[in-house]
Amino acid sequence: MNVLLTGGAGFIGSNLVRWLLANRPEWRVVNLDKLTYAGNAENLADVVGHPRYRFVRGDVANGELVADLLATERIDAVMHLAAESHVDRSILTPAVFVETNVVGTQMLLEAARARGVARFLHVSTDEVYGSLGPTGYFTEETPLDPSSPYSASKAGSDLLALAYAHTFGMPVVVTRCSNNYGRYQFPEKLIPLMIANAIRDLPLPVYGDGRNVRDWIHVEDHCAGLVAALERGKAGEVYNFGASSERENIRIVEGVLDALGKPRSLITYVKDRPGHDRRYAIDAAKARRELGWAPRWTFEDGLADTVTWYREHRDWWERVISGEYLRYYEKQYGDR
Ligand code: NAD
16 A cells, blocks of 8 residues: 655654554555655655655645645555644734645645545644533544644644545544653753753743643554554544543653653743633544544653653754754755
């Protein structure tokens, strides 16, 4: 099977490429990625030259390129992860979120429809549901109520994907997952930012009162869920993924400091993000029941593994923070 994976140089995408090459020996993976600031070709340095892997630099919003790629690579299935993904950036520059997340997804859906792919997996997020009060869980029936330009653009692409299933009978499956953590996450996101700052004895900035709640899942468990949804999900259906690991942000930050043996005095409270959602929590019963999926990592083991990885890969995240990683691709492949 030939799979087009978009956004494979990002955090989840690069973990997914590695997961697929290791666990699906009959699959060939074509990774289409624009290499924005969030895409790091170095994340996949270890699979360059793999006989079942090809990297293509390009924009999902380029309909001609995408249609051509689907045909020349004889793509059977699409796993669509490419997106602008950082909420804070969406508050500063919303337009690029609409361009990539909404227009890019529509271009890809259209090309995949014309090609007649056997499966189209759209990777959405629990942020499309908006914010929860102190109790309750997001189910697949929870009405969409996004708060940020990021989540609104993801809701737009999520609904477009479902519309292609309903209107054109396309074999689309949508997944909505909670907050991921793990190896290769860009150090602007909460957990890697806190680890990188703590290692360097820099202040750890915590929004508001630090009591916002996120439901954490290890990226490998999300990858296994995405493959389960692609293989066993019903067309036109939505599947939530989460690992029942709700934590207040401040507890995560304290956990990172404790794991690194650093003092709590590094915590610095900063002005809250505008429109900051208070709580997310996922009910993943449908994925467990219908896909036979279950998370393997406990949050405590996953966080310990992640802290160790960042401690041992300081050169990786220092190149990300300095911007040096942006030159990696040109150095390896020339400017093409
Ligand atoms: P990321 O920002 O680390 O990676 C995004 C990748 O997409 C990058 O490699 C980037 O270069 C690429 N990209 C951006 N615009 C592109 C374009 N126009 N054309 C081609 N490639 C482009 O993001 P991530 O955290 O790995 O998230 C991947 C997907 O999973 C996103 O769709 C996101 O909404 C979704 N998701 C993320 C989480 C999470 O916690 N990180 C949770 C649920 C869902």
